[in-house]
Amino acid sequence: MTQLISGAFDYTVKEASAMKAKGSNEGAVILLVDEADALAQSRETAEMHHEDVSGVNAFIRGVDRLANERLPAAVIMCTNRYEALDPAVKRRSAEHLIFGRPDDDGRRALLGPRLAELGFSDADVDAIVAATGPRNGLPGFTYSDLTQRLVPSIVLDAYPSKPIEPARAVAIARALQPSPQFKDQR
Template sequence: MSSSSQDLFDQAISLPSPDIEARTTRLIGFEARYNQVEKDIRLMTNPDALTAWSKQHYTKILPICEILLDRYPLIILEGDVGTGKTATAEGIASRFAKEHRKEAMLYKMSTRVRGTGLHGEMSKLVGEAFQLVTTEAGRKRFAFLLIDEADALASSRDMVQSHQEEKAGTNTLIQKLDEARKLGGRLVVLMCTNRISAVDPAIHRRAARILSFNRPTEGERLELLRNDLQGVQLTKSQLSELVQATGPTESRPYGMTFSDLRTRFLPTALLAAFPEDPLTFELLLKAACATPPSPPFPNT
C-alpha cells in the first residue's frame, strides 16, 4: 500500500512563493549565497544551454562541458544550528523559479520517511517520496525536493551505531539521486544538515556544490541589528557594544546564531520594555548579556 503525500512531505509549496520571498528579505548574506548556486541550478535545469554555449564558441561540445553535465542535481547546505540553512534553501528555490519564470513546486520531505523501524520501511518510504516528486516534475516540468536534517536520512553507512535499516535507507537515497540525474533537469535536491560529517561520503561526492553556514560575523551581526532595530535611538558605539555582547567572549568561544538573535535576544529585550517603557540601549544590553548562545551542534 502506497503512502500519501501527507505521510511523505511536511509541505508542498507552489513556486515562486510570496511568503518565502518575504522571509528571504530578512536573511543576512542570502544574495551572495544565491549567486553562488544560481548558475549551478541553471545548468541542472537546462543542460541544453551549456551545449549550445559550447557549440557557439567552439563549434563542438568540450570535454569540460560533459563533466558539468554529468553532475548530480544535488546541493548540500551544511553548518551550525540556527544559521539559516533551511530558510536559505527555500529562498533559493523560490527566487530561481521567479527569475527564470519556471512553473515549479517545492516539496519538503518529512522525517517520517525514517519509518518506525520495520524492516524495509525506510527504503520503501524514501523511494515513494522520490517517485511522487518525479511524477510531479514530469507534470510540472520542474520540482525542488528539500531534505532537512539530512544526516537523519543519509547517515554514513560506516558508522558503528548505524542500524541495517538506516544503511538500507541511505542506499535507497543514493540510488534515487542516481536516477534523478537522468531526469534532464526536472528535479533538484536540496539537503540541509547540522552534521555534515555524519552524512554518507557517497552523498558528499554527489553534491554539485556544498554551501557552508557559520555563525554571524561581527559585520553580519551589525547588519542584522541595524535592520531589526530601525527606529530605536542607538548610537554607533552602542550598536558596536551590542555586536560585541552577542559575539564570542573570553569565556565562550562562540557567539549567538541568527536564530538566537532574532528568536531569543531581541524578543527578550522588547518584552522587558513592553508595554510601559520604550526600548532602550540599557534593556538591549541587559538582554544580550542574559541570553546565552545556543551551544554548537556536535559534528560527530
Template sequence: MQRTNHKNNREEGFEPVESTAELLVLEPIGYPLSSILDDYPEIEDAGVFEFYAREQWNGHIARKGEYLFDGRMYPDFAYRIKEVKPPGSVIGMETSIIVHEDSVTTPAVEFHSNVSFEDIIGQNTAKKKCKLIEKYLEQPEKFGKWAPRNVLFFGPSGTGKTMLAKALANKANVPIIPVKATQMIGEYVGEGARQIHQLYDRAEDMAPCIIFIDELDAIALDRRHQELRGDVAEIVNALLTEMDGIVERDGICTIGATNRTNTLDPAVRSRFEEEIEFLLPDEEERFRILEMNISTFPLPVKDVDVKKIATMTKGLSGRDLVEKVLKTALHQAIIEDNEEVTGKHFEESVGKLFQKNGALMDNRMYS
C-alpha cells in the same frame, strides 16, 4: 503491535461480532523486522491480492487503527486498518478490501516562496554559487548530464540555509518541497524508503522544482552509527538511488542541509556535486541583522547602541540574534510593562545568554 483475531477475542471473553465487514481499507506500513525486501511490495493484480487477503484474514475482527500481517504473499508485511464498515465487524469472503498506497502524509509544497535574496544578510559566496542552480531550474533541458542535481548546504545552525533555498525557489519561480529528514523515518523497515521514493515521484510531477531536505544527517547517517537506528540502511539506499539518477527525473534539484557533515555517510556525501558553506555573521553583518529586525519591533526602542550589541554578540548566528537576543529583550520590556525597549534590556539579554551557554567560540564546531 496486535494481530486482530476473531478466535482469540472469543477466548478472551469478548462478545462475538456477528456482522461481516462490507469494506476494509488498508494502509501499507512495512516490515516489523529487517527483511531482504526493503521496499514496499507493489500489488500488480488487486483481484489476486483481495482473494488471498480475504482467505487468510477470514474471521478476523477488523478495528480501525489495528494491524493485519500478511502470512502468505509477503510474509510479515504489516498493514494498518484505516477504515472498516461497519466498525468492529468481521472480515469475510464477501468483504471488499482496498489498499491505499498513497496514505502516507506528504510534505507541504511551497509554490510561491515569499523569501528573497535581499532578506538574507551576508552569505554572499553561497548566493553566488546558487546562481548555477537558478539557471538549471530555469532551463533544465540545456544541462543534460551536467546538471547540478545534488547540492549540500552546510554550516552552523541558524545561518540561513533554509531561507536561501526558499529564496532560490522564489528567484527561479519554481516550487520547493521542504522536508525535515526526521519526517522520512518510518516505524517499520521499508516505510522510510517508500516515503523517499514517493517524495521524488511527487517532485517529478511538478518539475522543475527543489527538494530541500533539512537535518540531512538524521537519515544519511554514517554507516558506522547505523546500529543506533534500525531503518537507516534502507533509507540511505533509497536516497542514493534517487540521487544517482538511476530513474531519470529531469528538473529536480536536491538540496540537503546539515550542520554535522562529519556524521554523514561518505557514500551520500560523495553524491553531492557541490558543497556550499554557510558562515556565522561577522560584526557588520550582525549589526545589519540587529538593525533590520529591531525596526519591526511593536514597541519603540530608546538609547540602544546597536554597534555595541553587534560587538558583544560575536559567535552568534542570525537566528540566535533574533530568537535569543532581540526577542528576549522585547519580551522582558513587555513583562515589565515598559512602553519602550532600552539598551539595558538588550545588554541584559546578551549577558544572560552568555552566562547560560558559556563563552561562545568564533565558529561553532562543525566539520
C-alpha cells in the same frame, strides 16, 4: 522512513518529468531536505538501525534516479553536521556551500532593521553587535541565536508593561550564551 523518502522522490520525479515534457528550459523542481544528517547519516555509524540504513539507501537511489533521468530538479540538503553525512551522499553532491556564524557586519545587517523599529540608535545596535560576537573563548551568536533567542528575550523582558530599553537589551545579549559549536561524536 524508507517509504516516506521514496515518496518524496517519486513526487519530485513526477513534477520534474512534467516540466521536462513541456520542453521548457525555464523552472525546475527543488527538493529541500532540512536537517539532512537525520535522513542521510553515514551508514558507517555503528548504532544505525537497519531501517535507517534502508532510508539512506532509498535517499541515494532517489538522487541517482533524478540524475540518471536528467530531470530539471535539484536536491538541496541543509545540515550543521556535514561530517555526519554518508560518504556516498557527499560524493553525489555538485556543490558544498558553507555558511558560518555571522560576523559583525552580518549581525548588524540582521539586527539593525529589527532594532531600529524599536527606536534603537546605530550606537545601540553596535553595542548589541559587539555583545553577540566572540567573547571569552566562545564563538559569536548564530543567526538562529539572534532571531530565535535574543530578539524574543528582549521583547519578553519588557512585556507586558515596560518599554524596550537599549541598555537592558545589551545586558540581555551579554547574559545569553551562544549555541555551542557542534562536535561530531563519531
